[in-house]
Amino acid sequence: MPLATAEDVAARIGRPVLADEQPRINAFLRDVTGLIEDYCGRDMARRTNQLITLYAEGGCVLTVPARYQTFLTVAGVLEDGQEVTGWTFNGRELIREAGWGESAVTLTASWGYEVVPDSITALACSEVIRWLALTPGVGRERVGEVEVEFSAPSSAQTLSPATRTSLTPYRRSRLGSLTLRREGPSLSVRGWPA
Known part of the structure; x- marks a missing residue:
């Protein structure tokens, strides 16, 4: 659209x-x-009840690509064609205590600006x-x-x-932020040891 x-x-x-x-x-x-x-x-444009296929590599967390994360809502999850229960969605990742295995996971989801x-x-x-x-x-x-x-x-x-x-x-930033700290004594605004 x-x-x-x-x-x-x-x-x-x-x-x-x-x-x-x-x-x-x-x-x-x-x-x-x-x-x-x-x-x-x-x-950006709203997509409603579309299918997103992700490929799980084991573990309890399955990250949804950033492209789909704008106001993303997940209505259902299938793993190898079978409905999956016991998952939660935190806005960026699907979390399942039982793990995801190593198979295709299909989401029925809506995303984008209303x-x-x-x-x-x-x-x-x-x-x-x-x-x-x-x-x-x-x-x-x-x-x-x-x-x-x-x-x-x-x-x-x-x-x-x-x-x-x-x-x-x-625009989605491609890089995360990194906080740098200098080892050694703290310095005042003038550069003198505090």
Whole structure:
């Protein structure tokens, strides 16, 4: 499901979307949704009662990939096709005291935003409008002193630097944090021993 609609794009360009523009705009909306979700490392649009297959490697904890963790709810769990009971879900992991064995575990789950945040809808629309304004094969145009820069046709369909910056709060960090402590005497603000 796209992060915005053709009607959202029409509202931002100030005119109705023409019938011949509709397929292109819908395709761009699907494209920008995929690019935003891939860049952020998570699914944004709501998926309801979908199947997620994970492969357990033994132990009591089965981690759900970060891509699915946005408002994730788990309705049911199957292991090797059999319903599993006695599990708990803490938002990131399925925990089962009896262990998971080494087999396929299938979750019936829902995840993603119930209502896509307005800022993400705005970013999706701005990218689609930017893509619509580009002539295929032209990477950049300038009116003063007429300048045209040509590029590969598909290179224009990427997220702009401004959009990437705006998506920072929604992006999953790939690394954890690390607290560093220096051994030795504590120092005051001036660097003298405390």
